[in-house]
Amino acid sequence: MSATTLAQWSNMAVYSAMFVLIMALMAFAAGFASRGRRVGLSAATPQAVPVGVGAGGPDSTFDDPSAAGDHAVNAQPEPGRRASNVGMSLTWLATGLLLMGVVLRGVWAERVPWGNMYEFSLTMSLGILVVFLVVSLRRDVRWLGLPVVGITLLSLGLAVTVLYTEAAQLVPALKSWWLVIHVSAAVICAGAFTVSTLITVLYLWRDRAERRDAVRGMVAKLPDAARLDTLAYRIIAFAFPLWTFAVISGAIWAENAWGRYWGWDPKETWAFITWVVYAGYLHARATAGWRGRRAAYISILGFVSLMVNYFGVNLFVNSLHSYSGM
Amino acid sequence: MTQTLTSESAAPLPPMGTGGFLRWAWRQLTSMRIALILLFLLAIASIPGSVLPQNGTDPIRVNDWIANNPTWGPLLERLGFFDVYAAPWFAAVYLLLFISLIGCVLPRTMTHVRALRSVPPAAPRRLDRLAGFRSMTDARQPEQVLQSVADGLRARRWRVASGDGWVAAEKGYLRETGNLVFHVALVALLISVAYGALFGWRGNVIVRQGTGFSDTLTQYDAWGGGRLVNPDNLPPFAFTLDEFRVEFERDSSQRGSPRLFEAEVTVYPIPGAEPQAETIRVNEPLVVDGAKVFLVGHGYAPVLVVRDALGRIVNDQGVVFLPQDGNFTSTGVVKAPDARPALGIQGLFLPTAAVDEIRGPYSTFPAPDDPAVFMSAWTGDLGLDSGVPQSIYRLDTANMTQLGLESLRPGDVWVFPEGTGSIEFAGIERWASFQIAHDPGKEPALISSMLALVGLMLSLFVRRRRVWVRVAKDAQGDTVVQVAGLMRSDDADLEPDVTELVDILAEGKPVSR
Numbered sequence: 090m091s092a093t094t095l096a097q098w099s100n101m102a103v104y105s106a107m108f109v110l111i112m113a114l115m116a117f118a119a120g121f122a123s124r125g126r127r128v129g130l131s132a133a134t135p136q137a138v139p140v141g142v143g144a145g146g147p148d149s150t151f152d153d154p155s156a157a158g159d160h161a162v163n164a165q166p167e168p169g170r171r172a173s174n175v176g177m178s179l180t181w182l183a184t185g186l187l188l189m190g191v192v193l194r195g196v197w198a199e200r201v202p203w204g205n206m207y208e209f210s211l212t213m214s215l216g217i218l219v220v221f222l223v224v225s226l227r228r229d230v231r232w233l234g235l236p237v238v239g240i241t242l243l244s245l246g247l248a249v250t251v252l253y254t255e256a257a258q259l260v261p262a263l264k265s266w267w268l269v270i271h272v273s274a275a276v277i278c279a280g281a282f283t284v285s286t287l288i289t290v291l292y293l294w295r296d297r298a299e300r301r302d303a304v305r306g307m308v309a310k311l312p313d314a315a316r317l318d319t320l321a322y323r324i325i326a327f328a329f330p331l332w333t334f335a336v337i338s339g340a341i342w343a344e345n346a347w348g349r350y351w352g353w354d355p356k357e358t359w360a361f362i363t364w365v366v367y368a369g370y371l372h373a374r375a376t377a378g379w380r381g382r383r384a385a386y387i388s389i390l391g392f393v394s395l396m397v398n399y400f401g402v403n404l405f406v407n408s409l410h411s412y413s414g415m
Numbered sequence: 416m417t418q419t420l421t422s423e424s425a426a427p428l429p430p431m432g433t434g435g436f437l438r439w440a441w442r443q444l445t446s447m448r449i450a451l452i453l454l455f456l457l458a459i460a461s462i463p464g465s466v467l468p469q470n471g472t473d474p475i476r477v478n479d480w481i482a483n484n485p486t487w488g489p490l491l492e493r494l495g496f497f498d499v500y501a502a503p504w505f506a507a508v509y510l511l512l513f514i515s516l517i518g519c520v521l522p523r524t525m526t527h528v529r530a531l532r533s534v535p536p537a538a539p540r541r542l543d544r545l546a547g548f549r550s551m552t553d554a555r556q557p558e559q560v561l562q563s564v565a566d567g568l569r570a571r572r573w574r575v576a577s578g579d580g581w582v583a584a585e586k587g588y589l590r591e592t593g594n595l596v597f598h599v600a601l602v603a604l605l606i607s608v609a610y611g612a613l614f615g616w617r618g619n620v621i622v623r624q625g626t627g628f629s630d631t632l633t634q635y636d637a638w639g640g641g642r643l644v645n646p647d648n649l650p651p652f653a654f655t656l657d658e659f660r661v662e663f664e665r666d667s668s669q670r671g672s673p674r675l676f677e678a679e680v681t682v683y684p685i686p687g688a689e690p691q692a693e694t695i696r697v698n699e700p701l702v703v704d705g706a707k708v709f710l711v712g713h714g715y716a717p718v719l720v721v722r723d724a725l726g727r728i729v730n731d732q733g734v735v736f737l738p739q740d741g742n743f744t745s746t747g748v749v750k751a752p753d754a755r756p757a758l759g760i761q762g763l764f765l766p767t768a769a770v771d772e773i774r775g776p777y778s779t780f781p782a783p784d785d786p787a788v789f790m791s792a793w794t795g796d797l798g799l800d801s802g803v804p805q806s807i808y809r810l811d812t813a814n815m816t817q818l819g820l821e822s823l824r825p826g827d828v829w830v831f832p833e834g835t836g837s838i839e840f841a842g843i844e845r846w847a848s849f850q851i852a853h854d855p856g857k858e859p860a861l862i863s864s865m866l867a868l869v870g871l872m873l874s875l876f877v878r879r880r881r882v883w884v885r886v887a888k889d890a891q892g893d894t895v896v897q898v899a900g901l902m903r904s905d906d907a908d909l910e911p912d913v914t915e916l917v918d919i920l921a922e923g924k925p926v927s928r
Contacts, residue, residue, distance in 0.1 A: 262697050326875045329871070330872045333864075333867070337865070345698055347711070348711070350857055353500045355466075368454060371875075402465070406465065
């Protein structure tokens with residue numbers, strides 16, 4: 090296959106992924122908007138489990154969506170369930186297409202596909218979808234489909250319209266194995282922090298409804314606030330050490346490329362700020378008077394600083410990390 | 416900064432007396448609330464350094480910024496905003512944060528050491544209201560059940576205590592160990608950075624192709640070292656730049672982007688040693704005698720042969736021109752104070768020359784495809800004797816008169832008017848700039864940060880939990896086994912542990928009720 094053909098195939102795969110995501114978005118929206126009880130999750134966890142040896146108490150609905158899902162389908166078909174399931178399938182398909190787009194881009198450019206902002210955005214979108222799908226394997230997160238697919242489409246839309254760059258070779262500064270290690274860690278973190286932020290926003294919405302005793306309509310389709318909070322925390326607890334690793338590997342690379350492991354370059358500074366803010370979130374969760382909503386606001390601030398680092402520093406600030414290709 | 420929920424209380428008013436006040440201040444400083452506030456202050460204090468130019472990375476832009484903002488510039492400069500990360504207020508925030516951290520970690524370490532030495536507390540009297548509660552009957556006698564449960568838990572590395580009719584077990588002490596290791600490692604990281612700053616040094620030097628460098632202070636264009644470095648004792652290595660290779664992208668939208676640059680050097684690790692041929696690339700520094708030599712930049716040095724009125728050659732070397740943009744439009748200066756009359760030449764070197772009515776002469780591509788030098792020649796007082804230090808890249812024309820303007824292609828000669836001399840554009844050399852650095856703090860910093868990472872992962876992923884078993888005979892004389900647990904870490908699920916416990920019981924083949 091010639092290089093041009095590869096390029097066309099890559100772009101084609103990305104556009105197909107976007108098309109499928111739009112359909113997934115509509116499916117999730119239909120599932121979300123349909124009237125009725127919320128999808129999937131059972132509300133209460135009984136305090137004491139009936140006598141029985143081995144796993145399989147009611148709490149496992151939370152951990153084993155497939156079994157619980159089948160059970161629920163048989164027991165009581167809920168409005169919107171089918172639409173959400175279609176959404177999930179389409180999201181898997183779109184993720185496969187996007188993965189193909191990213192891989193072909195790499196084959197075309199004959200390097201890892203992380204040389205400019207278009208490629209970062211493609212991979213970050215892939216990261217968001219993968220984190221979402223991995224979580225969906227462990228629990229029922231169809232309620233999360235709409236915002237996740239929405240933000241992925243936004244990110245991909247920006248990538249193909251504003252950030253698009255023809256593939257080219259890497260500048261010498263990027264020719265290093267650390268590119269693979271450092272950037273992949275950072276990209277997975279960005280995906281995870283995006284998903285956790287979406288859940289946090291949903292948590293704030295649900296929490297407000299619960300406080301006002303107004304859990305009706307769409308907000309009723311969400312899991313209860315405590316569960317949203319816990320899920321967001323678990324994703325951040327996974328992403329935070331990885332972010333720490335991304336910063337450390339970046340420092341090792343910087344030492345090798347620029348002669349110092351930390352130089353307060355704007356990119357480094359904002360990575361540090363993001364780290365400090367998420368560290369603040371983890372501490373806030375362990376502090377009376379800060380858990381819950383306040384901690385949630387802190388994690389949203391962490392995401393804001395991540396975005397400042399990605400868009401702000403890449404596009405508007407004079408940084409050693411200005412690899413946007415624009 | 417690692418205190419738990421219980422240690423948080425509303426701040427009381429400070430008590431009277433110095434001792435009382437100090438105790439109050441210490442309690443406040445080490446409280447989680449203050450630690451959180453300090454974390455946020457640290458984040459906010461870091462922001463200006465990413466928005467404003469900084470002296471450490473770009474002193475020229477700092478000067479421009481101050482010049483363009485006569486009101487704010489000097490004020491911000493006095494407040495340290497162009498040296499944020501060395502400013503006293505920035506140091507105050509992180510030092511307070513670290514004091515707070517130490518003040519929290521120390522007592523917590525004591526508590527944890529005590530916990531590591533003690534046995535888990537006895538089982539609560541009633542388990543049926545606790546998490547994961549299950550009840551079942553067992554065919555064995557209570558003593559047998561307790562014994563087998565205790566053995567099974569020990570075999571699975573639980574810490575076990577037992578008493579009359581109960582077994583208590585705890586696991587996951589590594590969570591707190593990891594937490595403490597993480598925080599101590601952060602302190603070690605800060606100390607490593609400080610150590611590197613005190614004993615490390617770095618310098619920059621431009622070396623023309625075909626010339627050399629030896630590691631003494633006078634050879635550096637710029638050099639900075641920590642307070643405890645003796646600049647007369649630098650490692651005595653030397654190297655020559657034999658060849659510098661560079662390639663640029665010629666196709667695609669990123670035309671002009673660098674694709675390769677590498678420096679072929681001959682290294683003399685110590686004076687008189689066997690020379691070694693090495694290649695220095697970006698990402699591949701040269702390590703020699705405890706120092707690292709990094710390739711950080713490159714440019715052109717047009718060979719400008721200058722003759723004075725008497726026909727004497729006053730310069731026949733390549734002159735280092737500094738690139739001003741991505742296409743290597745470069746500026747440079749020749750100063751010939753010994754010429755008769757004294758001469759000064761300002762030049763603009765264009766590797767691929769183009770002239771635009773608005774922009775004037777500029778370069779359209781970084782490789783020397785169509786090179787030209789645009790020059791302005793001056794004669795008069797160069798100002799070198801005034802005692803004020805001058806940049807070698809700037810000509811002070813205040814007391815000079817202009818001889819004229821000319822553009823030269825390679826091989827061209829320009830004879831100045833009135834027989835004051837001539838200049839020949841004889842050829843083009845390349846130069847490379849190197850950063851040479853020695854940072855003894857970087858290995859300790861790496862080890863500390865790795866330890867911090869390991870500690871962090873333990874503190875986030877290990878679950879600290881307790882389980883209890885109570886065994887008693889019921890009214891019918893059957894052995895009733897009750898199990899329950901307590902998750903001592905946030906947001907984790909106890910279910911797997913209770914299941915494990917039930918599995919242990921199942922090994923003794925209990926009858927499920």
